[in-house]
Amino acid sequence: MAAQESIPSPWDQIPLPANVVVGRRCRIEQTHAMFHSYRSTQQPGLVLGDDVRVYYWTRFGIEPEGHVEVGDGSILAGAVFMCAESIVLGRRVQVSYNVMLLDCDFHPVDPELRKLDAVANSPAGDKADRQPLVSKPVVIEDDVRIGAGAIVLKGVHIGAGARVGAGTVVAKDVPAGAYVAGNPAVVAAEELPALR
């Protein structure tokens, strides 16, 4: 069987949102679901650099004030973005399957405020009464690799060349070149055999 350079998508050759900037030789396995939660009103709301590959499981969930950038040569196998403010990936960043990248908790931590948020967000609720989003930008520098199933939480800065092990929950900054693994994430003294 011949290689498919892009998946045939007979039903969802939908145009990208107008405020998405796509670089040269960029390949997107676009599905309707990929932009289902894309609400950015920024100019631009999403920037994909040159030679970026975006695979089927990726989801660009971006709130009106949100802005996502993906640097040249990056690969998104299954990156689920939930962005309220800013998530910026450098060049040649590899994001594996089932990864979540968030710059916001999307609900208040205070339980009473969270109740109010639940009411405002209910089917008959008034979304205008929702609690304000508290966000902190996420920055992922060049040549970072993020393992399958990892979750990167708000405010995290991952230094250049760092590696985030599979299934890792990252809530704190990761120094450049470090390898973090586990839940909670710890800087691993030894590399996992899977890395050799």
Added chain:
Amino acid sequence: MTVLAHDWWPAEVPENVAVDESSWLYSSFAFIHHRSRREPSVRIAPNSWVFNCAHFDLGPDGELEIGEYCNIGGVVICSNGRVEIGDYSFVGSESVIADDFAPFPFDSVDEPGSPGPDTTIGDACWVGRRSLLLGGVTLGDGVIVGAGAVVDFDVPDYAIVAGNPGRIVGSKPPRSTD
């Protein structure tokens, strides 16, 4: 050329994929990133299920063999080596079986690179949802992998492995009373 009678995805199952007539494959969508040129690349023995969201993202030298009476959920198998799943095994959805910790689909059948490590799952294993089997592991027979466990080491027969990082937390040999 094989077209699944019940398929919702408008594609054929690749020619180098052999699915026994008595087994059930949810969709040819499982092969959207299939790049293997092996003959056969994927073999599914009789009486097994392969469910929704399973993806066989095999590289040019990737091979997959699924035994009899298996229940394969929505697992992503992204390998350029040989992946073997024994008989009577269960694999949960959203789990990933891959050659290293940060896999992504192979670009083309001509992608340069050496074959990946071999992964073996024994008979009657039970691999939990969202678990990660990485770097060419061997699971013995009857192994239980807890949900979300990260396993990058070989696991002996009937062991129970759980956690991130994964560790062996017990065992369940046949007819054990505890």
